[in-house]
Amino acid sequence: MKFSTRSRYGLRAILDIAINGKDKPASINAIAERQDISEKYLEQLMPKLKRAGFIESVRGTYGGYVLAKSPEDISVGEVLRVLEGPLAPVRCIVEKEDKRCGRWNKCVTKFIWAEIKDKIEEAVDSITLKTLVEIYKKKDAEKGYMYYI
Amino acid sequence: MKFSTRSRYGLRAILDIAINGKDKPASINAIAERQDISEKYLEQLMPKLKRAGFIESVRGTYGGYVLAKSPEDISVGEVLRVLEGPLAPVRCIVEKEDKRCGRWNKCVTKFIWAEIKDKIEEAVDSITLKTLVEIYKKKDAEKGYMYYI
DNA sequence: TAAAATCCTACTAAAAAAATAGGAATTACG
DNA sequence: CGTAATTCCTATTTTTTTAGTAGGATTTTA
Numbered sequence: 001m002k003f004s005t006r007s008r009y010g011l012r013a014i015l016d017i018a019i020n021g022k023d024k025p026a027s028i029n030a031i032a033e034r035q036d037i038s039e040k041y042l043e044q045l046m047p048k049l050k051r052a053g054f055i056e057s058v059r060g061t062y063g064g065y066v067l068a069k070s071p072e073d074i075s076v077g078e079v080l081r082v083l084e085g086p087l088a089p090v091r092c093i094v095e096k097e098d099k100r101c102g103r104w105n106k107c108v109t110k111f112i113w114a115e116i117k118d119k120i121e122e123a124v125d126s127i128t129l130k131t132l133v134e135i136y137k138k139k140d141a142e143k144g145y146m147y148y149i
Numbered sequence: 150m151k152f153s154t155r156s157r158y159g160l161r162a163i164l165d166i167a168i169n170g171k172d173k174p175a176s177i178n179a180i181a182e183r184q185d186i187s188e189k190y191l192e193q194l195m196p197k198l199k200r201a202g203f204i205e206s207v208r209g210t211y212g213g214y215v216l217a218k219s220p221e222d223i224s225v226g227e228v229l230r231v232l233e234g235p236l237a238p239v240r241c242i243v244e245k246e247d248k249r250c251g252r253w254n255k256c257v258t259k260f261i262w263a264e265i266k267d268k269i270e271e272a273v274d275s276i277t278l279k280t281l282v283e284i285y286k287k288k289d290a291e292k293g294y295m296y297y298i
Numbered sequence: 299t300a301a302a303a304t305c306c307t308a309c310t311a312a313a314a315a316a317a318t319a320g321g322a323a324t325t326a327c328g
Numbered sequence: 329c330g331t332a333a334t335t336c337c338t339a340t341t342t343t344t345t346t347a348g349t350a351g352g353a354t355t356t357t358a
Binding site for chain 2: 001002003004007008011012015036076080084085087088089090091103106108109111112113115116118119120122123124127132135136139
């Protein structure tokens with residue numbers, strides 16, 4: 001019941017872009033260095049975020065990534081779903097009828113799984129990148145040192 | 150971000166014991182058959198539930214497992230924690246200070262992880278085996294067929 | 299034309315999860 | 329007493345998933 005590094009890295013990467021990619025695009029190289037993530041691994045996450053419409057890429061020298069929407073229009077939930085798949089604690093509650101297991105109709109535990117899913121979504125869908133950037137800036141000012149992500 | 154089969158099987162097993170282990174102990178063999186779980190795999194989960202004080206074992210012929218507490222005193226959350234470990238979506242938020250990563254002090258994403266953890270716990274700690282058994286019985290009566298778990 | 303970047307996709311390594319295996323100890327019952 | 333049914337213990341293997349690495353093609357700026 002853990003998020004993979006894929007999700008953790010990906011979320012930090014897009015937050016990094018939200019913060020550092022405003023004037024000029026943020027390159028994989030720069031993000032990887034700031035976030036201490038393997039460059040090549042990060043490189044594989046970016047297309048997911050791009051295809052989902054969160055970021056745009058700029059190729060060539062001085063290229064990199066910028067947000068494709070404003071931070072308040074990107075929720076943490078959306079990002080995590082793209083990186084991790086549906087935020088359900090078990091597969092069956094998000095699968096189509098024909099792929100459910102034979103005990104579905106008679107299953108009691110499914111009610112718990114569904115409730116957990118709802119709660120998780122409550123948490124992640126109510127917070128956007130904007131909120132996180134604001135926390136970042138506030139802490140930054142308070143403490144007088146660069147805040148990472 | 151999925152529960153392992155360990156957790157799913159284990160929860161179903163203890164529910165099975167709550168329902169079927171009232172008159173006589175429920176044996177691994179019988180639970181495995183009802184729940185369609187590998188007997189040998191299940192065998193490895195039971196000691197965890199036993200050590201945690203949820204069930205008691207009866208050895209020998211006609212042996213098996215019975216609940217060690219009443220169902221209303223066993224929450225789903227407790228059971229899942231025993232089987233799965235802390236219900237945190239990332240490790241760092243439940244680790245001791247000295248095991249945290251170097252960016253802890255400056256981390257923004259930790260606030261989300263903590264919130265997700267709280268929400269998950271809200272869901273699982275508020276429901277006990279008693280509730281699930283009641284759902285089971287209600288459905289059972291309604292529909293006129295044995296309900297599994 | 300050279301350097302810095304994204305893009306694409308295949309491969310490998312490591313870790314975790316799931317399942318299997320086999321025998322020791324305990325107990326009820328004929 | 330002996331046998332069958334059971335828990336108990338722990339090691340091994342298999343499978344799946346995750347994480348990381350590699351290398352070259354394409355694009356763009358200066």
